[in-house]
Structure formats: structure tokens, C-alpha cells
Amino acid sequence: MTSNRFCNRCAAVLLAVLAGMASLASSADVVSTMVPFVTILKGSTETVSFTGTARLDTQVILDNVLGNAPVMEIVVDMSGVTGVGTSTGSTYSISGPAILHRPLSANDLIRVTFPFYRGSDLFGAETVEATFNCKFDTATGAVTAVKLTTLKM
Amino acid sequence: MPFFLDRKASPNRVREAEDARRNRQEIVKALSQGRVSRRDLIKWGVFTAGGMLAWKHGLNPFVGSAYAEIPTGLPASPLFGVLPFTTPMPRFDVLARNPLASLTPAPTAQANQAQRDVPAVLGGGTGPIEGRPPGPIWAHQGFDVFPPKVAVQATQEGATTNGVYNPTVPSSLNSGIDPTQPIPLRFHPGLPTQSPLAVWTFNGTIPPKLVMGRYGEPILFRHHNRLPEDESQNGGFGRHTISTHEHNGHHGAENDGFTGAYFYPGQFYDYHWPIVLAGFRTINPDATDRRAGSPDGSGGIVKVAGDWRETMSTHWFHDHMFSFTSQNVYKGNAAMFNIYSALDRGNEAIDDGVNLRLPSGTANDWGNLDYDVNLMLADKAWDANGQLAFDIFDFDGFIGDRMTVNLIYKPYFEVERRKYRFRILNASVSRFFKLALSDGSPMIQIANDGNLLPSPVVLTELDEQGIAERYDIVIDFSRYPVNTRVHLVNLAEHEDGKRVAKDLSLAEALSGTSSDPCVGRFLEFRVVRDPAKPDVSRVPDVLIPNPDLSAVPVARHRTFEFGRGATQTTNDPVSAFFGPWGIRTDSGPAGTLAADFGRVSAAPRAGTREIWTLVNGGGGWDHPIHIHFEEGQVLARDGLASNVPPWERGRKDVYRLRPGGSITITLQFRDWGGMFMEHCHNTVHEDNAMLLRWEIDDGGAPFLRPLPTPIPTPQGVTFRDADDVLPTAL
Numbered sequence: 001m002t003s004n005r006f007c008n009r010c011a012a013v014l015l016a017v018l019a020g021m022a023s024l025a026s027s028a029d030v031v032s033t034m035v036p037f038v039t040i041l042k043g044s045t046e047t048v049s050f051t052g053t054a055r056l057d058t059q060v061i062l063d064n065v066l067g068n069a070p071v072m073e074i075v076v077d078m079s080g081v082t083g084v085g086t087s088t089g090s091t092y093s094i095s096g097p098a099i100l101h102r103p104l105s106a107n108d109l110i111r112v113t114f115p116f117y118r119g120s121d122l123f124g125a126e127t128v129e130a131t132f133n134c135k136f137d138t139a140t141g142a143v144t145a146v147k148l149t150t151l152k153m
Numbered sequence: 154m155p156f157f158l159d160r161k162a163s164p165n166r167v168r169e170a171e172d173a174r175r176n177r178q179e180i181v182k183a184l185s186q187g188r189v190s191r192r193d194l195i196k197w198g199v200f201t202a203g204g205m206l207a208w209k210h211g212l213n214p215f216v217g218s219a220y221a222e223i224p225t226g227l228p229a230s231p232l233f234g235v236l237p238f239t240t241p242m243p244r245f246d247v248l249a250r251n252p253l254a255s256l257t258p259a260p261t262a263q264a265n266q267a268q269r270d271v272p273a274v275l276g277g278g279t280g281p282i283e284g285r286p287p288g289p290i291w292a293h294q295g296f297d298v299f300p301p302k303v304a305v306q307a308t309q310e311g312a313t314t315n316g317v318y319n320p321t322v323p324s325s326l327n328s329g330i331d332p333t334q335p336i337p338l339r340f341h342p343g344l345p346t347q348s349p350l351a352v353w354t355f356n357g358t359i360p361p362k363l364v365m366g367r368y369g370e371p372i373l374f375r376h377h378n379r380l381p382e383d384e385s386q387n388g389g390f391g392r393h394t395i396s397t398h399e400h401n402g403h404h405g406a407e408n409d410g411f412t413g414a415y416f417y418p419g420q421f422y423d424y425h426w427p428i429v430l431a432g433f434r435t436i437n438p439d440a441t442d443r444r445a446g447s448p449d450g451s452g453g454i455v456k457v458a459g460d461w462r463e464t465m466s467t468h469w470f471h472d473h474m475f476s477f478t479s480q481n482v483y484k485g486n487a488a489m490f491n492i493y494s495a496l497d498r499g500n501e502a503i504d505d506g507v508n509l510r511l512p513s514g515t516a517n518d519w520g521n522l523d524y525d526v527n528l529m530l531a532d533k534a535w536d537a538n539g540q541l542a543f544d545i546f547d548f549d550g551f552i553g554d555r556m557t558v559n560l561i562y563k564p565y566f567e568v569e570r571r572k573y574r575f576r577i578l579n580a581s582v583s584r585f586f587k588l589a590l591s592d593g594s595p596m597i598q599i600a601n602d603g604n605l606l607p608s609p610v611v612l613t614e615l616d617e618q619g620i621a622e623r624y625d626i627v628i629d630f631s632r633y634p635v636n637t638r639v640h641l642v643n644l645a646e647h648e649d650g651k652r653v654a655k656d657l658s659l660a661e662a663l664s665g666t667s668s669d670p671c672v673g674r675f676l677e678f679r680v681v682r683d684p685a686k687p688d689v690s691r692v693p694d695v696l697i698p699n700p701d702l703s704a705v706p707v708a709r710h711r712t713f714e715f716g717r718g719a720t721q722t723t724n725d726p727v728s729a730f731f732g733p734w735g736i737r738t739d740s741g742p743a744g745t746l747a748a749d750f751g752r753v754s755a756a757p758r759a760g761t762r763e764i765w766t767l768v769n770g771g772g773g774w775d776h777p778i779h780i781h782f783e784e785g786q787v788l789a790r791d792g793l794a795s796n797v798p799p800w801e802r803g804r805k806d807v808y809r810l811r812p813g814g815s816i817t818i819t820l821q822f823r824d825w826g827g828m829f830m831e832h833c834h835n836t837v838h839e840d841n842a843m844l845l846r847w848e849i850d851d852g853g854a855p856f857l858r859p860l861p862t863p864i865p866t867p868q869g870v871t872f873r874d875a876d877d878v879l880p881t882a883l
Contacts, residue, residue, distance in 0.1 A: 029813075030791075061813035063773030065717050066203075071652070071772070071812050095595075095611045097798060100656040101812065111658035113613040115595035120694055122611040123572075123629050125595035129659075153593040 030059045033143040035132065037081045039150045041116070043126055045085075048092050048116065052081035054148070056132065060104055060141040070104040072141060076112050076130070083116060090118045094128070104141075108134050113153065127153040156648055157554045157670055158226040170228040171537060173211050174544060178536075181545045182389040185480060191548075191731050191841070203717065203733050205547045214546055227544065229670065230535045230555050235343035235562065238677040241328030242564035243336070244320040245363035245489060245527045248355075251304045253373060260373050260423045262296040263288060266869075274383045275417060275867040283423060284378070284416020285407065286863040286870040289855035291414070294405035294825050299427035301373035305364055308356050309395055309486060310379040311349025312338035315358035326523050328567040328679075336360070340555070341562040345539030350388030352541050353380055354485030359560045361529050362488040365520045366428050368447035368464070368495075369457040374399075374424040382418045390543040391484040392477035393418050394865070399470045399490065400621060401603065401781065401806035403431050403463075406827020409781055412475040412844065413728060413750040417867045428492060430459025431783055432700075434824055437461070443507050446495030448519035452503055454495045462700040463784065463804075464494045467576040467603040467623045469529075475750060475844075476730050479551065479582045479836035480543055485560075487580045489527050493519045496697060497605060501690035511599065512574040512627055512690040524573045524690065526566070531557050531580040532671050548733050548841040549774070550583025550650015556643070556675040565638075565677040570631045571688035574599070577624045583650035583835045584671065585775070588624075589614045589659050591640040591674055594632065597692055600625030604784055604804040605696040616800060617645055617653055619777030619809040621834040624800075627692055633680045640674035647671070650837060652775035652812055699786055699803060702819060708761035711881070712739055715778065715810065715833060715843060716770025719747040723876040727864050728752075732841030734833065737770070739881040745770070748832075748842035751862040751876035755831075755847035756883050757822040764788065766817045769810035776838060778808045778816075781829040785818040792817070807834055826852040828860050847882075858883070 033056040041048050057075040076098040083092030098112040110132040117125035133147040158170055180199065183189040194200045198207055206213045214227045258265060264285035271280045285291055315336040320327050338347045338359050355362040357379075366372050380393040387393065394417055398410030407414075408424045416422045430437075430445055437445050437458055444461035446454035472478055472486035493499050495507045499522070502515040514521025532553030536542040544551060555562055579586055590596065590613075598610045603623050618624055633639060644662045646669045648654040654669075662673050719735020722743055728751035735745040738754045746752070757763050765785075767778050784804035790796035791814055808816045832844035850858045859882075861872035 059813070061772040063771060065771040066773045068651075068773045071654075073811065073813070095799075098614060099616055099798065099811075101617075101653050102655050109658075111660060113589070113593045113659060115611045115613050117595075117611060122595070122597050122609060122692065125611045127593040127595060127613050129593065 030057050031140060031142040032057050033146065035146055035148055037148065041128055041150065041152045043152070046087040048083040048085050050081055050083040050092070050094070054078050054081060054130065056143055056146070058136065058141040058143060060138070072102050072104045072136070074100045074102060074110060076100070076110065076132070078114055085118065092116050092118050104138055106136055106138055108136065110134055129153050156226055156552060156668065157229050160229065167228050170214065170226065173214060174228055176212050177545050178389050178542070181543055185387055185390045185392060185477070186385050206545070227554070231537060231539065233344055233539060235341045237563035237674070238565045240341050240561060240564055241330055242559050242561055242566040242676065243330055243360040244322060244327050244522065245559065246315065246358070246360045247319045247321045247363045247365060248305050248307055249319070250365065253301055253304050256304045256306070256373065256375060260301065260375070263292040269419065271867045272382045272419070278868050280866070280868040282420060284420040284865060285422050286414055286872070290857070290860065291407045291863070292855070293407060293425040295427055296425060299371045299429060301371045301425060303366070303370055303372045304375065305372055306375045306377065307362060308377040308379045309353055310357035311381070312347040312352040312354065313349065313357040314338065318360065322522050328565065340533065340557055340560060344562065348388065348540055350381070350386060352485045353391060353481070355488050361559055363527055364488065364490045365493070366426065366490065367493040367519060368428050368430060369455050370447065371428055372426045374426060375421050376424065377421045378416055378418050380418045388540070390480045392474050392481060394474055395481060395486060396473045397422065397424060397470055398473040399424065399426055400468055400779070401784065402426055402468065403429060403783055403824065405825040406829055409827070409829060410473040411828055412473050412830060413865070414863050415474050415865050417865070429824070430457060430461065431463035431821070431824060433459035444496060446507065448493055448495065448498045448500070450518050452518055454505065454507065460700055461496065462698055464496050464605070464697055465492050465603045465784070466497045466600055466605060467625055468492060469578050469580070469623065476840045476842070479840050482580065482836060483543055483551070483582050484541065487529065489529065489576070489578060491520070491527070491576070499525060509693055509696060510689070510691045512572040515686070524571065526573060526575050528575050528577045529559050529580045530577065530586060531560070532584045533557050548837060550835050550837045552584055552647050552650050554670040556671045558676050563675050565679050567679045567681045568630045569682055569684040570633065570635065570680060571684040572627055572629045572631070572690050575626050575628065577618070577626065579618045579620050579622055581620050583620065583837055584647055585620070585645050585653050586618045586643050587615060587645035587653070587656055588618065589642050589644055590628070591642050591663060593659055594639070597627040598624055598800050599627055599692060599696060601800055601803055602805045602807055606800065606803040607698050608695060609692050610799045614644060614659070616798065617656070617809065619775070619807055619834065620836065621777060621779055622807045622809070630678065630680050631688070635680055635682060637680040639678050641676040642674050643672050650835065651773055697803070702762060702786070705762045705821065707764050707819070708758055709763040710766070711755055711763060712766045712768060713737070713831065714745070714768040714770045715776045716745050719745045719842065721747040721749070723749045723752060725749065725751050725873070725876050728862055728876060730842040734838045734841050734843035736843060736845050738845065738879055741879055741881065748844040749876055750846050751873065752846060753848055753859045753875050753878045753882045754845040756850055756859065757847070759826060759849050759852045760823050762819060762821045764817060764819050766815055767808055767810060768815040769813055772813040775812050776810045776833040776835060776843070778810060778831065779806060779834045780808070780820065780831045783821050783823070785820040787816060787818050789817040791815055822849050826850065826856050
């Protein structure tokens, strides 16, 4: 039996149109976008309510030597998101970040998985998939709109 | 643009691509045998000055096909009907640890200059039996203080059948493999056996070799070169001279596998690996701290000098032959080295307040491999006859189309329902990996580049893993019922050797739609049973904190920019090389320089600490930069400490720049001296010619400033003055 199936679909859907929400990070080339993250995931031991902010750091990297197509570096940081177990009141964390390199595109579906776990119980970690359906300003790398969907795997 | 021809490509197109590859192999062969130089190829218009293969039909794999099929590409390596996950993955083959007295002749502090007859094909006359440069500068440092206690020997030779496989675990923990059965050298039982000219491995055999050592027990590794004396007998690629780098041993430079300290067929080289904790001269010099220790063989600890926070665990060793590292490592010159310590002793049951009790086993005092598994990942390619093939399309990198683990094509591995540690080495030439489990389950990363992290990090997708990086992870298979099959999956899609083209989502990677054949599932874990004994292993919240450097002043800042368009300012026919890649040091006026192992680019003062910033000089590629000798700590990425991800907050020896990025690290230069290297570990970049020499040369006699450059010949090693010393080096 293979165990690569997605399960527990339909955890939460959040739409956030982020015009005007992007802000320049300390590096001139990196643009940070804060994405509100509110979702409820059904874990194996209890249901967990997550709230906070996911941060997308995006950067267009040009190949000014060979002239190849630009690449987008995307850092998805979930450290601003915490969860609370609805039964126990325990605190849950989401680990990361995820660092991705993708071809520069005006639209991209960024699907990344993250572990979430209670306290320091790393071996009890479970997996959430976060899908950021992004529109980008291809000149700056800024996220102009994003739709976030989460899924417990 | 897809790199490899689609499976549905027409026979005519495949034939055409095969013809083009054959033409390119003629170029590789001529280069590998020294019959032509890169300058010649550029002069003849075969390559551009930028290192790109000329846009010629019948040569460049991306020139439009005569059959008008677009896109074009490379011919796929034939599988001869072999299916994935149909053969077991063998554990590493552990090299025997013998008494020092087993070595004949006995090792000596200075290179053994006893003479032997040199074959005519190597110039005739006589030459030394040991290829190590002679004299006091290349004598083993600390040979009297840390005399070798264990002898390990291996040959480098052409492919042959293994009749003495020693996995050190029972067959039940090795997917049922019977170690008494001969193992022909082939990537799968259904694939052709490799010829002795196609593959050159340690002892000429597979599985890959593993050395097991422990702190306080110095090893004398005697490496015999038994490759063909005639350099044209190389199967089309590979160079018969070798230099063995123990990556990243804290040893004297004479044992580091310096790129210019290579040795010839018929010679041996004695590498003295003292296996000491860095800082042993000044930190815990009286060996009073139990955390700075080694397994004593009977459940206790032998205390050793040095900083316990410099304890290392997962190393590998490989060829470092100047300009030929990529071909030789690809051809099989790669092995691993597990180092055991009081902290990481390879016994999960001993509860002494020091041992971290990581997944391993319990039968032996140290070094149990039952649940501690080495994985060597490497992409390969082979020709129509199934023989290992190395292609050349440009000097950006080489990408294979067949994934191997421990040199087996897409194998399976049986596991019990418990925790396992996997020591994952990226042994590719140019390929980066990004790993996940096929069901998205979490993994716990405990080490990076052989160094246990300050704290474990739980991840569902590992970071990109550059060439030569080692990631140690723990997977808990107790979450799966018996008979589950779960896979390791590669998410990093390549289009060429420059960098990852696209990090895929797990769903994308599993979809089978990637044009990169090495994306997707490549290792199948089969959960076969419950463990016979309870799993008592642990992954503590605290592993090994970083050494505290706050009291160590910073002596210098240096900057190294890695880029293209290098120039060469020297012309030594042996030590200087020409290639599109290079390194600019401290924004020097000479610009980006191509490699010359006779040039000194940096010479830190012995006993100091420096801060080095490594900069990617262009956005079109990535470079995994390896700095030899002592582990560094990452201070910042792109200028910010907050950009350093948790899995890079320990010690490291390979630093991925990322496209367009920079990384700032701090390093100490202590305990040993001599000439070391810094280079890109995309070994095609390294060979063409992104490598520099730095040295610690101010420690007094026998060292000189600068150090003379060794120039090996079969008749003996001579020395020349350094070609060049950069103005900011000293």
C-alpha cells in the first residue's frame, strides 16, 4: 500500500486580496508580503485552530550574464502562525521556512507542506499543505494578490 | 527546454542524438587524455569563450533536429526493461580496520621515497613508491602526538566483482541481501555489468565503501592507485591520477587531498587522519570534559582534548584531482566516513549523560549501523550499451538521467516500524536535490554537513541539498502499518547544470509530468515488520550547541565572488588552468581569476578567526561552495542573520550561495597548517576553473611563506615557487 494520498480535504479557505499590503523588506530586492492565516485543522489527536500571519518573501533574480530567464526566489515563513488545540489548549507550532526557486511567472501556484506539532513533540508532527495562489508583479517580484488554501495531509 | 529526449521520441531522433553524443564523447575523451585543451576547443570553434558548446548540429544536443522534431535533447540512458523499486538497496561496504602492523611498508612521517621502476608509458626510470610530496613540509603533522592506531587500506581500480561484502548488519537489516554472494558491478541486476574502464571505485567494487572511526583513534588510510598506467585507458573519461580529500577532516594539509598533490598508478599515498576535536591545543587541552570524548569499547568514554562543540559525525571522501574531479568522482571515487564520539557514539542504549542516543542499535559499544543508514545519492547516465557515460554540453554542469542510491538504480529498502537515521550525501556532479517523503510526512533533520545541529528541525520538505552537502535525518516509521510503502521523492527539477530550474510541489513531483527523469520517487521504503526490540533511540531537544566565538577576535574580513568570464594571469602548464568559471578575491584589480593551484589567494594567520563573505556573481546559477579544513558558522545570508534558516544554524563546510545571493561565515584557522582549497562543489565548475588555494603558512618551521607548490610526476614530486600571491592574501 502506498501512503501518498491526500486526506482530510477542505480544512479552510482564505481569500486575501493584498493590493497595497506588500512592503519592502530590508533588502531592496526582496519584497515581503504578509498573508493572514486563519484555519482549523483536524489533527490526529485534536482539532487545532491556527491564527497568525504567513510571510512571503519574494525576489526576482536576473541572469545578467548569460541572459537566461529570471528565477523567482520565494521564502514562505510560517513562524508568525501559532495554533491552539481546541481540546487541550496546547500550543502548536508550524516549522519552516520553505525556500523555493521557481521560474518567474505572473501567476504561480505555490504549494508547500509544513509540519505542525504540539509543544516540542517533533515525532508527533503532522503535515499541512498550504497553497498560495499568487499573482506577481514580474518587474518587482511583489505579490499583488494571493489566495491561500490549507489542507491537512 | 527538456534536457533528455522524451520516451516517445522517434527512433530516428534517438539515433541522431546518439550520434551527437558519440561526437561529444570524442571531445571528452580527448580532453580527459590531455590530447586537446579547452583553449584548443575554443580556438577550433567547438566551444565558445564562455564555455558553451558551439551551436552545431551533430554536436550540441539542443540544435534543431534533422527530423524537425522540437525540442531536441540527449538520448535517454536505456533501462533494458528494468523497473524501479525491483532490487534492494545495499548498505555501504565497511572497510576493514586493521592493526597498524598490517601495513607494509610501515607508514612514515615524511613521504616514503623508496624507489620503484616506473613503467615506460609513464616515462620510465624510477620513482617513489609513495606519491605524497617529500620533505618536512608535507610530513604528517602531529604524527608523534597522534600516532595512527588503525590501518585502513583501499585501492582505486577498475570495476570488478565484490566477493567480500561487509555491511556489518545481518541480512534481515539489509533488505535480505546475502553478503556471501558475489556482487557484480552493475547499477541493477537487470542492467549490464560495468567494464573495468567505465567505472573506477574503491577496491573496484560496489556497494560504496564506508570507513568507521572514532575520536582519539587516529587512522592511517593508505590509498593504492591501481588505475591503468596508460592514461588513454580510461573508457573515454576519467584521469588515472588521484588525490583523496577527506571532506571535511580537521587534518593537516598533507592529508587533505590537495588538488595538486596527486599520485600515479602504482603508487600509494598515506593519509593520516588524526580525528581530533578542533581547538585541541587551547580548549580542554587536558581532556577533562567528558563531552569531549570517544567510545572506549566497553560502554565508557575516553576523554580527548579539544572543544566538544566541534564534534563531527558524517564525512565522505572523494577524489580532488585538479581539473578532473568531476569525472573521477562520477566514475566512482566517492566513499563515506562515519566518525563516532561520546556524543554520537552509534549506540542508542548507553545512558551516560553524554551519549545523545540517536537511532543506531545496541549490539556494539559504538558504531551500530542497524538503524543508521548511509545513503549516497547520485544521478548517472549510461550509453546504449549500458556503460557509464559522461557527457559534455557546456562547462555549466553535468546532469544524469538515472537516479541511483548507493549506486543502485531506484532501489527499495526494507525498514522496521521504528526510528532510523539516514546520512544523506549528495554525490552528484552538478545536481541539487530537494527531498520529501511521498506522503508528506515529517522528517527530523539532525545534522548538516556532518555536524549535529544545535537543535533538531522538523521538516516535511528538506532544503535544496547541494553537491557534497550531507543532511542527516531521522524518519520514524512507527507511524506506518506493516506492508506500507513510502518513498523518498526528489522535488528539485533541473534543466541544466547551472542550478535548480524549479522546486516542485510534492504533487507536481509525483505527477510524473516533469521533463527531468530524476524528479519524483527514487527510493522505496518497505515497512516489513515491527522491531524485534523496543526502539530506545532518542532525538534530544539539544544536540550540539555552536562553539562560542564571542571571545575570539576577528582578524580579517575577506570577500570571494564566484562568477563567470574568468581570466588567467599565470601560465604554469601544470598548476594553471583555463575555464570560464573563476573567483574574484577581495574585489581585486585582477578581477575574476581562473584556478591556479600555484597561486595563493588568502593566507590567514595561524590561530586567528576571520569572516568571509561568499558572493554569487550572477543570477543564472547556484554554487555550493566548499571551504576545506575547519567548519564554519553562517552569520548571515544576504547580509541578515535572520535570513539563516534553522538547519544552517549549526556548523557547515559547504555553503550554497543560492542564485544571486551571498552568505557570510566565520572560520577559525588553528591546530594545523599547509595549503587548502576553496571551490565550487559543482565539480564541473570546480574543474573549469572555480577553485583557489589558501594556506596557513606562518606557523614557523617547516613551513615557508608562501609555501612551495608541489608538481607531481611519476618519477617524483618537485616544487616550484608560488606563481602568484594576491595582494590581499597575507
